Structure formats: C-alpha cells, structure tokens
Amino acid sequence: MEKTKIVPQRPSSGKTDWWRGAxxxxxxxxxxxxxxxxxxxxxxxxxxxxxxxxxxxxxxxxxxxxxxxxxxxxxxxxxxxxxxxxxxxxxxxxxxxxxxxxxxxxxxxxxxxxxHSSDQHPWFIESRTSRTNPKADWYVWADPKPDGTAPNNWLSVFGGPAWEWDGVRKQYYMHNFLASQPDLNFHNxxxxxxxxxxxxxxxxxxxxxxxxxxxxxxxxxxxxxxxxxxxxxxxxxxxxxxxxxxxxxxxxxxxxxxxxxxxxxxxxxxxxxxxxxxxxxxxxxxxxxxxxxxxxxxxxxxxxxxxxxxxxxxxxxxxxxxxxxxxxxxxxxxxxxxxxxxxxxxxxxxxxxxxxxxxxxxxxxxxxxxxxxxxxxxxxxxxxxxxxxxxxxxxxxxxxxxxxxxxxxxxxxxxxxxxxxxxxxxxxxxxxxxxxxxxxxxxxxxxxxxxxxxxxxxxxxxxxxxxxxxxxxEHPALIDGAMHFLEVQEDVLAFLREENGEKLVFLFNMRHGPQEVALPEHLTVKQVLPMPGMRGQLEGDRVRLESLDGFCGRV
CATH class of the missing domain: 3.20.20.80 (Glycosidases)
Known part of the structure; x- marks a missing residue:
C-alpha cells in the first residue's frame, strides 16, 4: 500500500474547546x-x-x-x-x-x-450472591408480583421483558439490553x-x-x-x-x-x-x-x-x-x-x-x-x-x-x-x-x-x-459560525454560514437531475469558492447545479 501523506491538524495546544466543530x-x-x-x-x-x-x-x-x-x-x-x-x-x-x-x-x-455492566463483572457476581452482601444494591433488584411475574411492564431494547429472574436471590434484576447486561443502580x-x-x-x-x-x-x-x-x-x-x-x-x-x-x-x-x-x-x-x-x-x-x-x-x-x-x-x-x-x-x-x-x-x-x-x-x-x-x-x-x-x-x-x-x-x-x-x-x-x-x-x-x-x-465559519437557512425549491438545501466577517452561501441539490436555483435578492456572490467535488456554476443571479451537486460562494 502506498505511503499515506499526513495532513496537518488544527493547532491543539492551549485550546480547551477543541471539540467545538471537531x-x-x-x-x-x-x-x-x-x-x-x-x-x-x-x-x-x-x-x-x-x-x-x-x-x-x-x-x-x-x-x-x-x-x-x-x-x-x-x-x-x-x-x-x-x-x-x-x-x-x-x-x-x-x-x-x-x-x-x-x-x-x-x-x-x-x-x-x-x-450497565456484564453479568460477569465482579460487582454483579457479588451482588447476586445474597440480599445482604456489600454490593447487594449495586444493581436494580426487585421482588416478583404475587403471581411470580416481573415487577412491572418495562421492556428490553433487545426484545422481551427488561427483567430476568435470579434463582439465588429469588428476585428479578433489570436489564435494558441483554439479560447478560444488568443495569447498575445509580441511586446508590x-x-x-x-x-x-x-x-x-x-x-x-x-x-x-x-x-x-x-x-x-x-x-x-x-x-x-x-x-x-x-x-x-x-x-x-x-x-x-x-x-x-x-x-x-x-x-x-x-x-x-x-x-x-x-x-x-x-x-x-x-x-x-x-x-x-x-x-x-x-x-x-x-x-x-x-x-x-x-x-x-x-x-x-x-x-x-x-x-x-x-x-x-x-x-x-x-x-x-x-x-x-x-x-x-x-x-x-x-x-x-x-x-x-x-x-x-x-x-x-x-x-x-x-x-x-x-x-x-x-x-x-x-x-x-x-x-x-x-x-x-x-x-x-x-x-x-x-x-x-x-x-x-x-x-x-x-x-x-x-x-x-x-x-x-x-x-x-x-x-x-x-x-x-x-x-x-x-x-x-x-x-x-x-x-x-x-x-x-x-x-x-x-x-x-x-x-x-x-x-x-x-x-x-x-x-x-x-x-x-x-x-x-480552511474556513472558520464552518467550525463555529452561525447558520441560517434560505428558502429555495424543495429539493435544494440552502443556508448561510457566517463568522468574523466571513459569510458563505451553500446550495446542495439533493435531487437526481440538474436544477437552477435563483439566489435570494439580498445576496450577491462576490467570489465562487471551489468546493471539492462540487460542480455548481454561477450564472448571473442563478446557480446551476448538476445531479447530487453543490455550490459555495462568499457573499
């Protein structure tokens, strides 16, 4: 495999909010x-x-x-x-x-x-041994109803009831997912x-x-x-x-x-x-x-x-x-x-x-x-x-x-x-x-x-x-800039991104087939920015977009 070129990252030293826009x-x-x-x-x-x-x-x-x-x-x-x-x-x-x-x-x-943890976690292994051990209430345990059924009607995301019977404690334990994934008791x-x-x-x-x-x-x-x-x-x-x-x-x-x-x-x-x-x-x-x-x-x-x-x-x-x-x-x-x-x-x-x-x-x-x-x-x-x-x-x-x-x-x-x-x-x-x-x-x-x-x-x-x-x-407006949507035809996603004086307009044709988009009257594109892989063309006050295409301009 060919050697991969390293792309320089945004400077990270001293930037505690690096995660914003990451x-x-x-x-x-x-x-x-x-x-x-x-x-x-x-x-x-x-x-x-x-x-x-x-x-x-x-x-x-x-x-x-x-x-x-x-x-x-x-x-x-x-x-x-x-x-x-x-x-x-x-x-x-x-x-x-x-x-x-x-x-x-x-x-x-x-x-x-x-x-939740695994039922093989030492905490659960200890918890299920009795109702009095040091970790007895580290998981969600409950007694059955008088007829032996589960304590309530809660369901598991993975199918069936969210309760599993344990024969040692003679209680049910809760699991939102698999029965082998008992829920921890955060009230403890x-x-x-x-x-x-x-x-x-x-x-x-x-x-x-x-x-x-x-x-x-x-x-x-x-x-x-x-x-x-x-x-x-x-x-x-x-x-x-x-x-x-x-x-x-x-x-x-x-x-x-x-x-x-x-x-x-x-x-x-x-x-x-x-x-x-x-x-x-x-x-x-x-x-x-x-x-x-x-x-x-x-x-x-x-x-x-x-x-x-x-x-x-x-x-x-x-x-x-x-x-x-x-x-x-x-x-x-x-x-x-x-x-x-x-x-x-x-x-x-x-x-x-x-x-x-x-x-x-x-x-x-x-x-x-x-x-x-x-x-x-x-x-x-x-x-x-x-x-x-x-x-x-x-x-x-x-x-x-x-x-x-x-x-x-x-x-x-x-x-x-x-x-x-x-x-x-x-x-x-x-x-x-x-x-x-x-x-x-x-x-x-x-x-x-x-x-x-x-x-x-x-x-x-x-x-x-x-x-x-x-x-x-390369464009700070895309990292943390404000975003405003524009009203255009139904199959086109249109919005502005703006920060520190940079205002960019984006148009995306999500339809299979070309479209022409009329720019709102209050917008004038001063510079077309070559957005990678996108072929949109500015023609006067209209943008021509090919199928599944996009356009970016500085306004």
Missing amino acids: AIYQIYPRSFQDVDGDGIGDLKGITKHLPYVASLGVDAIWLSPFFTSPQADMGYDVADYCDVDPMFGTLADFDALVAEAHRLGLKVIIDQVLS PHVQEALLKAVRFWLERGVDGFRLDTVNYYFHDKELRNNPPHRLHDGDGAGLDAPDVNPYGMQEHLHDKTQPENIGFLQKLRALLDQYEGRTTVGEVGDGARSLKTVAAYTTGGDKLHMCYTFDLLGPEFTPRHIRDCVTAFARSVKDGWICWAFSNHDVNRHVSRFAQGKEHHAPVAKLAISILASLRGSICLYQGEELGLPEADLAFEDLRDPYGIRFWPSFKGRDGCRTPMPWEKGKKHGGFSTTRPWLPVPEEHLPLAVDAQEKDKASVLAHYRATLAFRR
Whole structure:
C-alpha cells in the first residue's frame, strides 16, 4: 500500500474547546486491523493505521469498547472498566496508541458504558450472591408480583421483558439490553463513586474525552411504575426499536430512563473532567420525540455534557427538509449546548445504502453526504469505512454475530452489516484486514473500494473526504459560525454560514437531475469558492447545479 501523506491538524495546544466543530473518526476495534492473526482487530492494528486516520484531516478518534468483556454484545458488556480485553491487547498497547495519536495531533475519545455492566463483572457476581452482601444494591433488584411475574411492564431494547429472574436471590434484576447486561443502580452513591473512579483511571492515562453510551439510561424510577403505551409508536433508535420490529417502541418510556436524577450525576462527571485540561464528553441520547429536550437538559449551563448526538440523521431520510428540520429543531431547543452530527455509526445501516437509489449512486451520494455534513454547524462524527463509500454488507444468517440481529431475524438483520472489517488492500485475501478468517466476512463488493485502490484515484470517495475536511478547516465559519437557512425549491438545501466577517452561501441539490436555483435578492456572490467535488456554476443571479451537486460562494 502506498505511503499515506499526513495532513496537518488544527493547532491543539492551549485550546480547551477543541471539540467545538471537531471532526471525529469512529473506530470499531474488532474490524479495523488484525495484527496478531486471530481474525479480530486489535489495538496494535489501530496504532498501525493512525497515520492513515490523520491523513483524513480529522481532529480525534473515538474508540468503541475494548475493555475486558465476555463479548455478548461486542464489548458493550463490560467485565472490567479499567483493563483491556486480551483479544485487543494490553494496557501497554493502549498507552502506545494514545502516544502515537497525540504525536499525530489526534485526540483520543473512548467509549464509557456506564448504565450497565456484564453479568460477569465482579460487582454483579457479588451482588447476586445474597440480599445482604456489600454490593447487594449495586444493581436494580426487585421482588416478583404475587403471581411470580416481573415487577412491572418495562421492556428490553433487545426484545422481551427488561427483567430476568435470579434463582439465588429469588428476585428479578433489570436489564435494558441483554439479560447478560444488568443495569447498575445509580441511586446508590457508591456505584456513582466507583464509575467516576473508572473514568478517572482513563483520564490519568491521557484520554481526551468520552463517548457516553446510552447516557439517558443511567437512572430508573425508584417506584418502578409501569410505562404507559405510546400512542404514536415512535421508536428511539433509528431501527433498533421501531415498533414494526420491536415492541419496545410501543411504550412511552417515562419511568425506565431519562430520570431527573441523571442531571446530578452528569454534573459530578463534568466536575471530574474539569480537573483535567481540554477534556470533552459526547453523550448518546435515544429518547424518541423527547431527544432534543433531553439534549438541551444535558448540555446547557456548561456544567454537564459538552455535546450530545441523537438518532435524527441516522434514519432513512436524506432530504433538504429533513436536514433543515433537524438542525432548526436543535437550534430552537438547545440554546447554549452543542451537538455532534453523524450519518453513520456502528448501530445503523451504512448511509450510502440508506440514501442511494441504486449502486450507481453510491459514490455520488457518499460525496454529497460528507459535503453537507462538513458544512453543518456542530461537530461531526465519521464512521470507519464511510470515507471509502462502503455500502451495507448483506450477510447470511449463519454469519451473524450481533445478538440483536439474531433475535429479530429476518424482519431486521441487525448491525453486523455495518461492522464488517475494513478493506485495506484490494488484492489481498480478506482485504488485508487479517491473515486468517475474520470474525465477520469481508464482502466481495468492498474489495474494489479498498484503501490502496482509492489512494491511487484522485476522483475517489477517499480523496473527496480528505479535500472536503481540508476545506472545512480552511474556513472558520464552518467550525463555529452561525447558520441560517434560505428558502429555495424543495429539493435544494440552502443556508448561510457566517463568522468574523466571513459569510458563505451553500446550495446542495439533493435531487437526481440538474436544477437552477435563483439566489435570494439580498445576496450577491462576490467570489465562487471551489468546493471539492462540487460542480455548481454561477450564472448571473442563478446557480446551476448538476445531479447530487453543490455550490459555495462568499457573499
């Protein structure tokens, strides 16, 4: 593979709010690079390819879980919050990764799965031994109803009741996800202290921030009141809990998550991070129609989370109206908070497959999507492989590893299709990811999109990502500038970005077919800025846009 050129990063020294407007690259460790030959990616594999990540022009990496775990939910079931699972390497490997990332100018954000642990965690093993042991109330335990059924009607995101019977304690314990992922009892201050101690452990190792998994699931209603039915059946998870797949979306989740006590814990977490310079947090909020209200509560005031993301742009809709509505709703609901936008992550189908109308449109849609994302106000998160334009992998049932996909097959194929290994080398077996059979297969259709093939093509999706992120860095208005939408025809997304005297107009044609856009009378384009990969032409007071095209001008 050709040597990758390093792109200089924005200066990070002395800038404590580096996360505002940052581009964050999510790495799924299992699928990035296998160095030790066991078919599973590892920390040394990530370190090996950090120069490639830096070459994209991103500011930070986000690592999905690599902690000690039985891997029932691919590491989101933690058995030791302060160690590396042997399949990924050692703490020394992690320290080396952080050192190399910092040398390249990359910040390091890691997952923290605080709402629940694995049932193999020593805390839970002790908790389930009796009702009187020192950790007896570190998890959410409850007696059965007189007829032996669960304490209430709460449901698991992964299907079925949110309660599992334990024959030793003769009680039920709560699990919002798998039965092997018991929920921690945040009403116990000792639990909070233990989790904050784990966070401090990683801060001391030089971690720059935390992505907080299911951040609104920490607390539950102490009275264990039933959830009412959800009349609109509005799911929270861009497919994971859609009511046509999962009954979870049929409840109004008033009592099993998003409790008011969460605010107090987030303030404690922020106070801890503020003891360290330049640290950040980004919370995952899945709260249905209430998500923006929850984001506002969690990010305002400067004493809780730095930023959040929702599932708003992780669904199937890719239209000017939807993007405008999401951005406008956030700006209206969240006055002094911050958001992180993304089109893909490890939990949803890859956005090229969600948005494109046929394979021939994969590359154009991939290019248009990053051009739009990089122009929005907020931080942005990119998921490994999207810079190659990878489509969702179509896997056979026997290849699935995702418990959610296995549970809901065939109505929902799960999340493995976006978690397949990175294709590094077109001509190598398994795409250069591993020398042995990977934990998930590398799809044949991904091989022509491998990194080494795209490195040689100046018109590739990869080249477009690099150029677009460079364009974003060159214009301060795109990092933290104000954003105002313009009224034009329905299939065109139009807005202004402005900061420190720089005012830019953006037009994006999201239709398959050319369009002409009349600029509003109060706008005069003084200079056309060559936006990477976009072909829009200014003709008098009108802009001609080709299919899936864009335009940028200084006004």
